[in-house]
Amino acid sequence: MLIRNFKPTDQHDVIRLWNKCRLTRPWNNPILDIKRKLDGQPDWLIVAVDASAIIGSVMVGYDGHRGWINYLAVDPDHQRSGIGRELMLEAERRLLHKGCPKISLQIRDDNEEAISFYESIGFSRDPVFSFGKRLIPDAPPYSPDGG
Numbered sequence: 258m259l260i261r262n263f264k265p266t267d268q269h270d271v272i273r274l275w276n277k278c279r280l281t282r283p284w285n286n287p288i289l290d291i292k293r294k295l296d297g298q299p300d301w302l303i304v305a306v307d308a309s310a311i312i313g314s315v316m317v318g319y320d321g322h323r324g325w326i327n328y329l330a331v332d333p334d335h336q337r338s339g340i341g342r343e344l345m346l347e348a349e350r351r352l353l354h355k356g357c358p359k360i361s362l363q364i365r366d367d368n369e370e371a372i373s374f375y376e377s378i379g380f381s382r383d384p385v386f387s388f389g390k391r392l393i394p395d396a397p398p399y400s401p402d403g404g
Contacts, residue, residue, distance in 0.1 A: 258312070258340065260347050263302035265295075270311040271304060278330040286395035290316075290328070303347055305331070305340050315344040317351060324352040326362040329371075345378055363387050 263271065272287045281287050294302045294316055305313030312332040318325040326348060331340045352360060361383070364371045 258343070259306045260303060260313075260343060261306060262300050263291075263295075263304050263314070267304055267311055271314050274311055274314060274330050274332060275328060277332060280328055280330055283400065284391070284395060289395050294318075301351065303344060305344055307335070313340045313344050315348050317348045319352055319355050319357050324348070324357040324360040326360060329362075341374060342378055 268288070268291055271291070272281070275281050275287055291302065298318060301317040301319075303315050303317065304311050312335045313330060315329045316327040318327065326345070329341060329344060331338075331344075349360065360380075362375070362380070364375065
């Protein structure tokens with residue numbers, strides 16, 4: 258397995274992985290999410306590749322105050338083999354290199370498997386509520402089958 262930076266030719270396979278892992282939602286267009294990441298921090302969209310197939314991804318962000326993790330995905334056929342842990346170690350390495358003091362992330366409250374994973378690698382629940390406000394709608398709504 259190789260961990261490397263995302264390449265534009267990876268887009269289709271990465272979105273297919275996100276769909277397979279059920280990370281996409283109709284109100285978040287993954288094509289736009291990738292474009293926005295590449296426009297802002299292109300070296301912080303990371304993929305795991307095995308025999309030229311994309312089997313994992315993580316989108317890392319740093320705003321000068323906190324590091325953020327989005328789209329951590331491992332192909333279900335490759336889960337529980339250490340790929341998610343390796344992707345997170347690479348994310349942490351890059352964030353530490355920038356002097357990032359803390360990583361934050363959001364998990365849907367019904368995703369017990371993800372909660373268990375993050376707890377197993379040293380994350381703990383912060384006593385906070387997560388709020389959001391959309392400034393730019395991703396229109397048209399994204400559909401995993403056609404978008």
